[in-house]
Amino acid sequence: MDNRNLITARNLDKSYFNNNRELHVLKEVNLEIKHGEILAIVGPSGAGKSTLLHILGALDRPTQGEVHFEDKDISRLNDNELSYLRNRNIGFVFQFHHLLPEFTAVENVSIPGFMYLNSSGIEEVKDKAMNVLRQVGLGDRMNHRPSELSGGEQQRLAVARALINDPQIILADEPTGNLDWKNSEVVHNILWELNRNKKQTLVIVTHNEELAGRASRIIHLVDGRIV
Numbered sequence: 001m002d003n004r005n006l007i008t009a010r011n012l013d014k015s016y017f018n019n020n021r022e023l024h025v026l027k028e029v030n031l032e033i034k035h036g037e038i039l040a041i042v043g044p045s046g047a048g049k050s051t052l053l054h055i056l057g058a059l060d061r062p063t064q065g066e067v068h069f070e071d072k073d074i075s076r077l078n079d080n081e082l083s084y085l086r087n088r089n090i091g092f093v094f095q096f097h098h099l100l101p102e103f104t105a106v107e108n109v110s111i112p113g114f115m116y117l118n119s120s121g122i123e124e125v126k127d128k129a130m131n132v133l134r135q136v137g138l139g140d141r142m143n144h145r146p147s148e149l150s151g152g153e154q155q156r157l158a159v160a161r162a163l164i165n166d167p168q169i170i171l172a173d174e175p176t177g178n179l180d181w182k183n184s185e186v187v188h189n190i191l192w193e194l195n196r197n198k199k200q201t202l203v204i205v206t207h208n209e210e211l212a213g214r215a216s217r218i219i220h221l222v223d224g225r226i227v
């Protein structure tokens with residue numbers, strides 16, 4: 001880990017409105033995430049953890065405040081620029097895998113690599129997808145569809161998909177929330193090995209105290225505020 005900020009959030013507020021009622025989800029959140037660190041975000045349900053992760057990953061915009069990715073103020077980017085930033089720099093792993101059921105494992109992993117790519121690079125992306133699948137222990141499951149995989153294998157597939165473009169940061173929202181202890185341990189070890197070997201930054205939202213305890217830093221979010 002080095003001392004440079006990869007992501008800097010300043011004075012983040014996020015509100016949702018329903019029938020003229022305001023739901024204030026995040027309140028004056030300030031956060032710095034360093035290159036190469038492992039940050040765990042913990043807190044009770046409804047504290048705003050997932051909302052914060054989505055804003056940090058440019059999936060959502062704050063009502064107020066700024067998020068800087070290195071030296072770029074992403075709040076000033078348009079939707080196409082945000083899509084490119086996410087695709088090139090950020091890998092997402094969610095509790096629910098969001099895999100495409102009609103595609104094989106290698107096809108699911110390849111899809112993010114096909115974006116912003118001309119046809120001459122298709123075979124290169126497929127080769128890389130196969131290498132990533134081997135890296136997460138799915139080398140013998142490349143041509144299986146998600147329905148033919150166990151829950152633990154599906155989550156490893158989701159991790160592989162997040163890795164295809166060599167992101168600087170992986171944002172994981174309860175990545176093992178639906179898995180048993182054994183499969184959770186496999187996924188945790190894959191993520192920590194990525195940090196150790198490739199210096200990829202990890203931000204993990206979790207209720208798993210053991211997982212949070214392995215992080216280099218923990219922040220607690222309560223009622224939309226860091227405490």
